[in-house]
Amino acid sequence: MNAPMTAAASTNSRDESSAAIQEGGSDEALLIAVGNSQDTAAFNQLFNRFSKKIFALGMKLTRNEQLANDLVQEAMLTVWQKAPLYDLDRGTAQSWIFTLTRNRCFDIMRKMKRQPTTVSADDIWPQEGEVDFNLSHAEQGSMEVEIANIESYYEQLPDAQRIVIEQIYIYDQTHEEAAATLDIPLGTLKSRLRLGMGKLRQMIGTEEDE
């Protein structure tokens, strides 16, 4: 991860991002371009890289060629739709696409076999881009604390989280703008913001307990 350390330009223009996505771009860079700037050239490349893989996984799980073909389109549609939710901190692009393919496959098979749809893949496996279950518990504690203290806590945050909070609360950017500036997926931005704010609250809470 090489998020720029300064908040230089206010936005990465949409035309620039395609240039960064030449043939050799990493899967992650392609996915970020798709999520942050609806980059169709980047999506094209992802389609070329993953369609065969998705088909093979579909064949392995369903042993049905028609379903495996359907799965390619369904899974790639989900890649497009959910690209903004991809979170760098939770794994590689390939692992994200793998789990999303597995999930779509589960739903397609259930539909085909007309099995009860009480549970879907998103109930069984935590959704792509969803926060960890145990995070929310840490976010307890009241907010009555001196500004000066906040600054010292703030400096203790990991860089990645501090930079995100800076973009949102100091430069007053929207989530989308900040994600584009830092060149990270919107999903990653949100999870770092949540983690960082959670840690701040926790530090404040601990102080009060003492």
Add this chain to the structure above:
Amino acid sequence: MNSEATFHPNEELLEGYVQGSLSAGMNVVISAHVELCEDCQQRSQEMEATASQHWMQAEEEQEPAISADVAAIIRSITSQPQVRELPERASAVEEIHMLDHSVRLPRVLAKVASDGLVWKKLANGINQASVTLDDKTQCDFLYMKPGSQVPVHKHQGNEITLVLDGSFSDESGMYRQSDFVVRTPDHTHQPVSEEGCLCFAVLDSPLTFTSGLARLLNPLLRYRFRRATSIGV
């Protein structure tokens, strides 16, 4: 909610869950355990990473036969709107009310229970609410009253029991909240619960009772199992 589990799914089961190769019933009971168990969250994330690496490294034997031209497919996909926020989950039943307290369910089981559970009294202080998730397994919420005992039985297939509240024990040990207990066909066992116990159990073939009057239940159980698993046939 996060009491530490002592009994976990083995490598093979967790691997199957990660790969998506198990029945819905098995996936559900493993998912519920994973939500309750940080160790298994960690293990399954690592397995996902490894599985996706193998997936990328494997040689494909067959090309997908995409009928329409790829450019048209891509155009139609990229004309769809993207998702910027995860939709709020529709609220499901989250708790099961017991006599003197209520039990918070793991998310996937809350969803399973959201259609409504119909509880039936079995013998010996056992209550059962069956749910149908697929055509390969029989799934039940089981409530054992304090001091109750399941008649001695063995399984033709595997029985997995996830403890949601309270505890039970059998010849091989004591099982508490979050424990994932696997019984294979060679086990004959007789679970008892001192303090009462709420479980979710998944069977991949019917139970057989091996002692006394309970044997009379066998034909009935087999009939129920066939009914429970007869959708789509």
